[in-house]
Amino acid sequence: MKTSPLSPLGRRTQPPPISWLMRMTLERPGLISLAAGFTDNPSLPVREARALFQDLLRDGPAGQAALQYGSTPGLPQLRELTARRLCELDGPGAAAPGRLIISSGSQQMLYMVTEALCGPGDIVLVEDPTYFVYLGILQSHGVETRGIRMEADGLSLEHLEDTLNALSRDGDLPRVKLLYLVSYFQNPTGLTTRREKKSRAIEILRRYERRAGHPIYLVEDAAYRELRFSGLDEPSALALRRHASRVIYVGTYSKPFATGARVGFGVLPEPVFTTVERIKGNHDFGTSNVLQCLLASALESGHYDRHLAILRRRYRHKAETMTAAARRHFSASVQWREPQGGLYLWAALPGGVSAGVNSRVFRAALERGVLYVPGQLCYAPDPRRRRPAHELRLSFGGATTDQITRGMARLGGVLRAMV
Amino acid sequence: MKTSPLSPLGRRTQPPPISWLMRMTLERPGLISLAAGFTDNPSLPVREARALFQDLLRDGPAGQAALQYGSTPGLPQLRELTARRLCELDGPGAAAPGRLIISSGSQQMLYMVTEALCGPGDIVLVEDPTYFVYLGILQSHGVETRGIRMEADGLSLEHLEDTLNALSRDGDLPRVKLLYLVSYFQNPTGLTTRREKKSRAIEILRRYERRAGHPIYLVEDAAYRELRFSGLDEPSALALRRHASRVIYVGTYSKPFATGARVGFGVLPEPVFTTVERIKGNHDFGTSNVLQCLLASALESGHYDRHLAILRRRYRHKAETMTAAARRHFSASVQWREPQGGLYLWAALPGGVSAGVNSRVFRAALERGVLYVPGQLCYAPDPRRRRPAHELRLSFGGATTDQITRGMARLGGVLRAMV
Numbered sequence: 001m002k003t004s005p006l007s008p009l010g011r012r013t014q015p016p017p018i019s020w021l022m023r024m025t026l027e028r029p030g031l032i033s034l035a036a037g038f039t040d041n042p043s044l045p046v047r048e049a050r051a052l053f054q055d056l057l058r059d060g061p062a063g064q065a066a067l068q069y070g071s072t073p074g075l076p077q078l079r080e081l082t083a084r085r086l087c088e089l090d091g092p093g094a095a096a097p098g099r100l101i102i103s104s105g106s107q108q109m110l111y112m113v114t115e116a117l118c119g120p121g122d123i124v125l126v127e128d129p130t131y132f133v134y135l136g137i138l139q140s141h142g143v144e145t146r147g148i149r150m151e152a153d154g155l156s157l158e159h160l161e162d163t164l165n166a167l168s169r170d171g172d173l174p175r176v177k178l179l180y181l182v183s184y185f186q187n188p189t190g191l192t193t194r195r196e197k198k199s200r201a202i203e204i205l206r207r208y209e210r211r212a213g214h215p216i217y218l219v220e221d222a223a224y225r226e227l228r229f230s231g232l233d234e235p236s237a238l239a240l241r242r243h244a245s246r247v248i249y250v251g252t253y254s255k256p257f258a259t260g261a262r263v264g265f266g267v268l269p270e271p272v273f274t275t276v277e278r279i280k281g282n283h284d285f286g287t288s289n290v291l292q293c294l295l296a297s298a299l300e301s302g303h304y305d306r307h308l309a310i311l312r313r314r315y316r317h318k319a320e321t322m323t324a325a326a327r328r329h330f331s332a333s334v335q336w337r338e339p340q341g342g343l344y345l346w347a348a349l350p351g352g353v354s355a356g357v358n359s360r361v362f363r364a365a366l367e368r369g370v371l372y373v374p375g376q377l378c379y380a381p382d383p384r385r386r387r388p389a390h391e392l393r394l395s396f397g398g399a400t401t402d403q404i405t406r407g408m409a410r411l412g413g414v415l416r417a418m419v
Numbered sequence: 420m421k422t423s424p425l426s427p428l429g430r431r432t433q434p435p436p437i438s439w440l441m442r443m444t445l446e447r448p449g450l451i452s453l454a455a456g457f458t459d460n461p462s463l464p465v466r467e468a469r470a471l472f473q474d475l476l477r478d479g480p481a482g483q484a485a486l487q488y489g490s491t492p493g494l495p496q497l498r499e500l501t502a503r504r505l506c507e508l509d510g511p512g513a514a515a516p517g518r519l520i521i522s523s524g525s526q527q528m529l530y531m532v533t534e535a536l537c538g539p540g541d542i543v544l545v546e547d548p549t550y551f552v553y554l555g556i557l558q559s560h561g562v563e564t565r566g567i568r569m570e571a572d573g574l575s576l577e578h579l580e581d582t583l584n585a586l587s588r589d590g591d592l593p594r595v596k597l598l599y600l601v602s603y604f605q606n607p608t609g610l611t612t613r614r615e616k617k618s619r620a621i622e623i624l625r626r627y628e629r630r631a632g633h634p635i636y637l638v639e640d641a642a643y644r645e646l647r648f649s650g651l652d653e654p655s656a657l658a659l660r661r662h663a664s665r666v667i668y669v670g671t672y673s674k675p676f677a678t679g680a681r682v683g684f685g686v687l688p689e690p691v692f693t694t695v696e697r698i699k700g701n702h703d704f705g706t707s708n709v710l711q712c713l714l715a716s717a718l719e720s721g722h723y724d725r726h727l728a729i730l731r732r733r734y735r736h737k738a739e740t741m742t743a744a745a746r747r748h749f750s751a752s753v754q755w756r757e758p759q760g761g762l763y764l765w766a767a768l769p770g771g772v773s774a775g776v777n778s779r780v781f782r783a784a785l786e787r788g789v790l791y792v793p794g795q796l797c798y799a800p801d802p803r804r805r806r807p808a809h810e811l812r813l814s815f816g817g818a819t820t821d822q823i824t825r826g827m828a829r830l831g832g833v834l835r836a837m838v
Binding site for chain 1: 461468477487
């Protein structure tokens, strides 16, 4: 055979970096993984889910309905509850059930939005660094990326504007489709984007739309919004009512409730809504009805919010365990910031010290039995710069407090020896 | 704005014909739908699912594992059970767990296989008629189609060969990626492809591969295989061990157990397996773990097979109700065949009488309060012929026996008046 039978997408789709990291964990039983974005195991709502299923799957039509096909955009009750929840956070009118589509985790929503908007040769603006799995989606669709620098309160508006200016000069604006923000306790940096920045970012994008010839969307990935354990909730871009036609909001119930249940959602303006609804029909006709019923009952009964309160306390405790260990074991030259939510602590090594995939630090950490995500993997390909390699993403999500303490001690030992 | 922000895929993706038919059902409360491919509601395994969840979600690590992320290709136990089941049907070595990927219904597997193999301008060979939702997937990916005529025991090998010859003459073989067969109680015709035909079809495809420059796959969609209520199981293409590198087998647990649970699977040769595994990672990291655990326990405990036995009796009864009504209410000039499994009865009107979307028959049926799927919708676009419009797909899956009896009487009245 002369050629591959694969499609261009098939050929472009790469193995995700996490699969390689996960394999490493499985192969070394003693290894402490501070790499995986898993959520906390012991606090998973087993008892709650059991009680909810027990109630849902009662004899008669209601139980049957839960096990039957639903409709493509999702269970009306769950769309309604989700819209109501968003309106409580972002103000009346922030989200209507009719603009909501339920998906298999927020991941599927990101995939479908990308399918709907981006083709080969298009350009997506992302934070620098950003959620690396999304970079895999973009790569598989042949999409180019430009990284926008991060500041303590979210992306640099100056760098956003510079980037758009440069794209404009090169005649590349028609290829720019969206700006992707992980706006709450960002994966990987833990940073949160302030409302004001989202608002100004959209205004900037809109100024370039005329030369782009089409809308440029803000895709707000709010996956970690509910996993906040200190500070106040920042309004999402859905609160910016006059920009509603440009905001795509992606959320999830998986991380705050049960990752094994895989229920997420998107709030979408036209023509994205109609297109994603059709794509969703082609993917799977709609997310599992029984899981949607589970989430709807969890929300309606108050189980969800009670569980969330427990989860927040738990993640605060785990984050504090990690930061206490960082204070104790990391030298002062290693920089990191106290997380206020989410699952991650982001640490930067001083000077030219690399923590990258092929670095001495990464290999020494592995030998000492601790795994982290090299920050390098979180930087999008961008022709304007090399990918920085001096950072580490550390997760306090899946590991136990004991593992966190021991893992950080091991890592601290490595860093003290090498930095 | 001058142009659409949508990607080429976004622009190509059309609303599915079923959404329009479903809306019609909702808008007319008295309407009897013999259109939707829903499964039987009263026999859904509510009690079984409740008991299984109760057992799965016990306190401790096992319950937690069910609610946590799984791995991308799927729950090892479910892959193992599925492979074993296929080996029982198709012989030792027919399927290995390591070649199996679990998906959100078989629909998602069809989508991912198409993504992996087919790009714009490629050609897929389908049965004439075929599963119309798959036609939507192909269209959204910019794929052209050629319909291969059907005979009582599956596709016409002669027409397959003629089609490949013509494509070869035109230099189009490099664009041909796969032959898609719904091989058991086909949607829409109810026909089953004999093993011998699958074997010869692959041999024919392989003869054209050299000129294609790459493998041409047989994608066997076995969605209805387990919904057999008379006759014996026909081996699948997985039984043809020497063609293993060319067979993609797609199955589902949704229809035989609970459509609301959305668990399907694919058995895939390389390089399709690796590519689909990566695509699955990008879609959703893997199908909901809790649903996979549910299916694994249902299979392991015997609940699944006991339920299947009940379901088969039930569908046989519903199919007999429909055929009895057809015998009574349809004139002898309307042709149809006794279903042996699946959910559908396929009927053909004589002469040039149309049952198509804009036909007098379809409108009169709607006015009399009965809905069917115009057979027209099941024919792929094919430049070589017009889409036949004289057929109807009637489903006995979702309707009650009483609705089937009344719906068929109404339809019979329309047909007697118009044919």
